[in-house]
Amino acid sequence: MNKQVSNIVPVLRLGLVCLVLCSVLYPLAVTGIGQLFFPYQADGSLVKDADGRVIGSELIGQTFTDPALFQGRVSSIDNDASGSGTPNYAPSNPDLILRTEEAIHAQQAANPDGGSVPLDLVTNSGSGLDPHISIEAAEYQVPRIAEASDISEEELYKLIGENRTSEVEELLGAPAVNVLKLNTLLQALK
Known part of the structure; x- marks a missing residue:
């Protein structure tokens, strides 16, 4: 023992x-x-407004409905970071087809001068939280934002160009912009 x-x-x-x-x-x-x-x-890449208040994280997407702001990707989880992930629907799934068609119609209604809707404005990212959209998706929204905000299209294109992802990030993926950062800068221009 x-x-x-x-x-x-x-x-x-x-x-x-x-x-x-x-x-x-x-x-x-x-x-x-x-x-x-x-x-x-380490503190979560928090973005603050002009008054120093935290308005979000540059790592998590947000839903913007104001026509004078850029809109991000569709999120089937409403950008809720506590439940990251999206339904793993097959391309033939009726729910996915319906949601995509609704997103396309909503984008076409909001951006009638835009032409063909960029794919990332009507599809989820893998996590459902992606805060970035492609340069094409940002530029697609410029006519609507220019009309709603009284900021010239030239200024908006310049804003997009100045805030695209870094060259290192672009080696790993397509050029993109962070929607929250872009909207924060856009609101500062108003």
Whole structure:
């Protein structure tokens, strides 16, 4: 019996040491390093308005309905970060077809001068939270925004061009713009 107890003690000590290392020290070290070297990212990449109030995160999409603002991607989860993901519908699924047709009609109604609706304005991203749209999708909305905001189309095209993703990001994917950042800058122009 004593031999069994003496074998358990080192195991319990090792378990306690691993618990403290993995559950306390490691998370504190990673959080501290993140806060020290990357405070903006460690705090959630929060975007603030001109008054310093947090209005969102540049990592999570939002729904904008004001015709004077850029609209982002469709989100089947209403951009709720607590439930990331989208239904995995087949292209032939009636619900997906209906939702896509409704999104196309809504975009055509809001942007009658736009022509063909860019794909990313009527489809979900994989997470349902993507805050970016393609340059094409942003430019598609320019006539509507110019009319609703009294900002010239030239200024809007310039705003899009100045706020596209970095060259490094574009190596990994198509050129895009962050809708929340774009709308924040757009509201500052008004």
